[in-house]
Amino acid sequence: MTCSRTIVIVIAFLGSSALQAHEVTAPISIESFPLDEVSPHIRVVHGPLAQPSPENRGFMNNPAAILTANGIIVVDPGSSRNTGRQLVEKVRRIWNKPVVAIFNTHVHGDHWLGNDGVRELYPNVPIYAHERMIERANAGEGEFWINVFKTMTKGTAGETKAVAPTIGLKGGEEIRIDDVTLKIHYAGHAHSDNDLMIEVLNDRSLFTGDIVLNHHVPNSDVPQDASFKGSITAIEAMLKGPYSLYVPGHGRTGGREVPEAMLRFHRKLYDLVMKFYRDGQQDYEMKDRIVNEMSEYRDWHNFSEMGRVIGYVYREIEKDDF
Ligand SMILES: [Zn+2]
Numbered sequence: 001m002t003c004s005r006t007i008v009i010v011i012a013f014l015g016s017s018a019l020q021a022h023e024v025t026a027p028i029s030i031e032s033f034p035l036d037e038v039s040p041h042i043r044v045v046h047g048p049l050a051q052p053s054p055e056n057r058g059f060m061n062n063p064a065a066i067l068t069a070n071g072i073i074v075v076d077p078g079s080s081r082n083t084g085r086q087l088v089e090k091v092r093r094i095w096n097k098p099v100v101a102i103f104n105t106h107v108h109g110d111h112w113l114g115n116d117g118v119r120e121l122y123p124n125v126p127i128y129a130h131e132r133m134i135e136r137a138n139a140g141e142g143e144f145w146i147n148v149f150k151t152m153t154k155g156t157a158g159e160t161k162a163v164a165p166t167i168g169l170k171g172g173e174e175i176r177i178d179d180v181t182l183k184i185h186y187a188g189h190a191h192s193d194n195d196l197m198i199e200v201l202n203d204r205s206l207f208t209g210d211i212v213l214n215h216h217v218p219n220s221d222v223p224q225d226a227s228f229k230g231s232i233t234a235i236e237a238m239l240k241g242p243y244s245l246y247v248p249g250h251g252r253t254g255g256r257e258v259p260e261a262m263l264r265f266h267r268k269l270y271d272l273v274m275k276f277y278r279d280g281q282q283d284y285e286m287k288d289r290i291v292n293e294m295s296e297y298r299d300w301h302n303f304s305e306m307g308r309v310i311g312y313v314y315r316e317i318e319k320d321d322f
């Protein structure tokens with residue numbers, strides 16, 4: 001009797017927590033997502049495709065770790081101190097080694113504000129990024145992003161301070177850490193003016209930053225920072241590399257099909273805007289037709305932002321025309 005009552009209570013408890021885990025409005029964090037093994041050395045937490053909100057506490061990117069013989073290299077530890085700390089705790093559950101380096105792919109806050117949480121645990125760990133990112137971070141861009149996340153999450157992202165990278169890179173460097181060799185690539189102004197791509201030579205893999213997203217309209221969050229033509233050039237360049245695995249800034253990791261899909265999207269969008277521009281149309285006149293022509297991508301995240309993205313492609317083409 002006592003025994004069966006205990007079982008009923010346990011089942012009721014499990015039932016209610018399972019319901020909570022699937023409750024759409026329940027607050028989520030990096031803790032709710034698995035640490036995916038995508039290659040021998042690389043682990044990725046594939047974050048949700050979403051805008052920062054009180055429910056997701058601003059967690060929306062793909063924080064990752066590269067495991068070396070004696071340590072952990074963190075890539076893009078998310079948008080808050082909490083996310084950065086939780087990423088390290090999560091990785092250390094499977095790889096109980098110290099964090100030996102952090103890499104940031106670019107200056108947008110969803111990728112690097114988590115430096116604060118990693119540095120809380122490892123105060124002296126070096127942080128690598130493009131030198132232009134360091135310039136922008138030191139000019140106060142961190143505070144701008146902290147405010148964006150604070151406002152959009154209504155404070156659920158928690159307290160964070162901007163911890164800027166410490167070691168500037170230009171692209172072309174080869175960095176060996178223990179048994180892992182990283183090659184740094186820079187393909188010019190693309191998603192932003194400071195995108196680094198990180199190749200893990202051992203695994204023939206590439207962290208693309210936000211130059212490549214999976215199932216996500218490109219440059220839709222911060223189109224004012226992007227060169228759309230430069231994004232096409234950068235993706236073409238990475239497709240010539242020896243990689244069999246691409247870790248995008250948002251969305252699932254995959255093979256060549258991930259950057260190839262992004263390249264098709266970019267080329268189609270750019271060509272359409274160019275065609276209507278040459279016909280003498282203004283951006284507001286071409287928007288509806290282009291959105292319609294691009295409807296094969298309507299299930300991509302942020303498709304509702306296409307109008308704004310078209311406006312920015314238009315302005316770039318107009319500027320290049322002068
Ligand atoms: Zn970005």
Ligand SMILES: [Zn+2]
Nearest residue numbers: 108110210249
């Ligand atoms: Zn991003």
